Amino acid sequence: MHTISVIVPVYNVEKYLRRCLDSILSQEGADAEIICVNDGSTDASPAILAEYAAEHPDLRILTQPNRGLGAARNAGLDAAEGEYVIFVDSDDFLEPGYFAAAVQKLENDGADLVMFNPIIYDHRTGQTHPYRSMIDFYRFSCAGGFPVEEHPLLLSFNGCWDKVCRRSLLTDNNIRFPCPRIYEDVTFGIFAQVCARKICVHKEGFYNYRKNTGSSITDREINNKQFRGDFLQNLREVTAFLRGRGCSGAVWSGVMLYALRDGMFHLCYTRPRAEFVRFFGQLRALFSEEEVRTALVWGSEKIDWFADVLLRGDVRACKRGIVRALNAPLGI
Numbered sequence: 001m002h003t004i005s006v007i008v009p010v011y012n013v014e015k016y017l018r019r020c021l022d023s024i025l026s027q028e029g030a031d032a033e034i035i036c037v038n039d040g041s042t043d044a045s046p047a048i049l050a051e052y053a054a055e056h057p058d059l060r061i062l063t064q065p066n067r068g069l070g071a072a073r074n075a076g077l078d079a080a081e082g083e084y085v086i087f088v089d090s091d092d093f094l095e096p097g098y099f100a101a102a103v104q105k106l107e108n109d110g111a112d113l114v115m116f117n118p119i120i121y122d123h124r125t126g127q128t129h130p131y132r133s134m135i136d137f138y139r140f141s142c143a144g145g146f147p148v149e150e151h152p153l154l155l156s157f158n159g160c161w162d163k164v165c166r167r168s169l170l171t172d173n174n175i176r177f178p179c180p181r182i183y184e185d186v187t188f189g190i191f192a193q194v195c196a197r198k199i200c201v202h203k204e205g206f207y208n209y210r211k212n213t214g215s216s217i218t219d220r221e222i223n224n225k226q227f228r229g230d231f232l233q234n235l236r237e238v239t240a241f242l243r244g245r246g247c248s249g250a251v252w253s254g255v256m257l258y259a260l261r262d263g264m265f266h267l268c269y270t271r272p273r274a275e276f277v278r279f280f281g282q283l284r285a286l287f288s289e290e291e292v293r294t295a296l297v298w299g300s301e302k303i304d305w306f307a308d309v310l311l312r313g314d315v316r317a318c319k320r321g322i323v324r325a326l327n328a329p330l331g332i
Contacts, residue, residue, distance in 0.1 A: 004032040004084045004099055005167065007076030009069050014044040016091040016210065021052050021059075023093040029100025034059040035076045036090075040066030045090075070179030073160070077170065085167045087160045091210045095119070098206035102164040105202050109145035112169040112196040115154060118162050119205040130205060132157065138203045145198035148251065154199065155254030156261060158189025161207060169196055178237070182230040187237050190258075194242070194251060228279050231266055235259055235286050249294050256287070256295035260306035261330075264322055273319075280315045302328045 006024055010017065024034055036049050038061060046063070053059045062075050073087060084103060088094065105114045117137040119128050130137075140151055148154060160177075169175070173195040177184045193199055238255060263283045270276045287310070295307045305325050309318040 003030045003082055003103060004086055004164075005076070005080035005082030006032055006034045006086045006088060007073055007080065008034065008036045008088050008090050009039055009072035009076070010036050010041060010045050010049065010090045011039040011066065011069075011072070012041050012043045012045060013090040014048060016093075017045055017048050019093045020088065020090050021048075023095075024088060025052075025056060025059075026096065027094065027099040029097070030084075030103050032058065032099060033080075033082060035079050036061050037072040037075050038063045039068070039072040040064065068180045068184070070177035070181055070184035073177050073184075074179065077167075077176065080167060082167060084164055085170060086164050088207075089161055089209075092121075092161065093208045093210075095206045095208065101202060101204065101206065105200055106164065106166070109198065109200040111145040111198040111200040112166045113192055113199045114164050114202055115140075115157065115199065116162050116164075116202050116207055117205050118207040118209045121208040121210050123210050128208070131162075131209060134203075137201055140201035141203035143201070145200045148193045148196065148199055148254070149248050150250075152250045152254030153257065154201070155190055155193055155251065156258035158186050158193070158258060160185040160188050161209070163189065163192065165192055165196075178234070181233070182227050183234055186231075186234040186258075187241075190238050190255060191241060194245065194247065225275070228266060228270065228275075231263070232279075232282050232286065235263075235283070239286055239291075249297070252291055252294040253297050256292065256307070257298065257303060259283070259287070260295055260303060260310070261326075264306055264318070264326060267318065268322055268326065276319060277315050280318060281313075284310050284313060298330075300330055302330055 008020065036059060038046050038049060049061050053061050062079060064075060077085065084106065086102065102114055117134065118131040120131050121128050143151065169192060173191070175188060175191050175195065177188050242251060242255060267276060267279055270279050289311060292307050292310050295303050302325055305321065
């Protein structure tokens, strides 16, 4: 059996696909199968995949009509046979040593999931920087394996491409991606961390997340109601999941940190004012007063401000102070 299943959704990425695949195929230290899901590409991506599959027997191609990232990743999960699962977006690329580091960390810490601090790669300039606080990730990396309740800040980091999971964690808990849905990795990331017996953190990045290609969600969401609707739907499912499991206040704190910080982020891009007011009200209605107050345990002026404007329903204060608050350090 392959040690690692690498799932790569592919849709019209002819400019970036070769670098992505080369960075995966050059990994050492772990036996890997590579599952590329062609999600209805109309450019040269299918031809590039066929070329690589002809040369590399461990690379398989699945083809489906265009159904979005969530459906493509689910198709890859259904086909996966490895003990571990890694998701790589086809416009991103990896640094050497990623697979070996992931397996070693998971085995040493006895964890079901390992989280990395990705590298932001600016497509326009070629410059790179850590996605998140290096100080936080170094601190978390020294903790070994732990339940997420011990470090619930990690619940606000809920992508899928910054994590490597035991496949049994996903199959035993039926963790999949909602589709069709924008921000489809939010529920995946939160559910996986909450269900994991232990998670662990690696201080290094390894994963280069390409930005400023003009195709990211934040490039396109300003006037698109679907993005805001899907963001709220994810949070509805997350709150139902947490309530159903009777999760602790610590878990609620981590999720509220995500909801408040990223929810306000998306509020920034909501136009016109009537849409801003509507979205604010919808976000506020998702949580009880008690659940919002769980965010206050962080002792952060920034998060306290977020929680306070929601508790008071003060949309005017939110609109007036949001940019200043978002640019302030978290301060935990």
